[in-house]
Amino acid sequence: MKTTFEQYFQNTTPQQRVEQAIAAFQAGEAAILLDDIDRENEADLICSASQLSLPLMAMLIRECSGIVCLCLSAERARQLQLPAMVADNQSRYGTAFTVSIEAALGVTTGVSAADRLATISAAIHPAAVPDDLARPGHVFPLVENPAGLHGRRGHTEGALALSRRADCGDSAVLCELMMPDGTMMRGQDLIDFAQRHRLPILSIEDLVQSVAEVV
Numbered sequence: 584m585k586t587t588f589e590q591y592f593q594n595t596t597p598q599q600r601v602e603q604a605i606a607a608f609q610a611g612e613a614a615i616l617l618d619d620i621d622r623e624n625e626a627d628l629i630c631s632a633s634q635l636s637l638p639l640m641a642m643l644i645r646e647c648s649g650i651v652c653l654c655l656s657a658e659r660a661r662q663l664q665l666p667a668m669v670a671d672n673q674s675r676y677g678t679a680f681t682v683s684i685e686a687a688l689g690v691t692t693g694v695s696a697a698d699r700l701a702t703i704s705a706a707i708h709p710a711a712v713p714d715d716l717a718r719p720g721h722v723f724p725l726v727e728n729p730a731g732l733h734g735r736r737g738h739t740e741g742a743l744a745l746s747r748r749a750d751c752g753d754s755a756v757l758c759e760l761m762m763p764d765g766t767m768m769r770g771q772d773l774i775d776f777a778q779r780h781r782l783p784i785l786s787i788e789d790l791v792q793s794v795a796e797v798v
Contacts, residue, residue, distance in 0.1 A: 601793045625769070626767075628646065632703055679726040683723050684722050686704075687717045688715075692721075732790060
C-alpha cells in the first residue's frame, strides 16, 4: 500500500524515526535526512562512514548528485590538516567544505566507488596522518559546526549526531538525493524512493528533539 509524505510523518513519532535511522546506521545501511523546508529543503542519503560498504557507496553515486561528502568534526579536520576550501566562506548556509581528498595509496583515478570508499577508509582510520591523503581528490570533507545542531541545523551536523547516537563514531557520509532528470528529490518522490529501497526517513527537527531529550 502506498504511503503519502504526510501519512509517513503523521504515523510515526520523531523518536521512532530516529531509532529506525540509528538501526540503519548500525546495520551498515543508509537513512534519508531532510532539513527544514525554509532552509535548503533537500534530502540527503546519509550513512555511517565506519560501516560504509562498496554496494552502499555505489548506491550513493548512482542515486545521488555524485558529490560524496565525508562529515568530520573540527578536531578531526585539524588532525588531518585539511584547510577550508576557501578563506572567505560565502556559502548561503555556511557549508564548511575543506579541500577535497584522495587516498594517497591504493586508488587509481579516485572516482570509482571502490576508490572513494578507500579514501574515506583512509581518512577515518584511527591512526591516519595528513600524508595518508592526497589533495585534491574526489571525496569532499565537510566540517561540523563546533556547537553541532545547536550551532547549525545542517545535514553535516545531523549526520554526525546520528552517527554518535548509533555508536558509529565521529564521521558520516552524505550525498544529496536527486531525480533522474537532475532536479532535487522531494515530497512524495522521497517516500516512494524510501519504500523502494526500504530506507528510514527522518528530519533535522527529529534529531534536534532527540538530542534535547538525551541532554
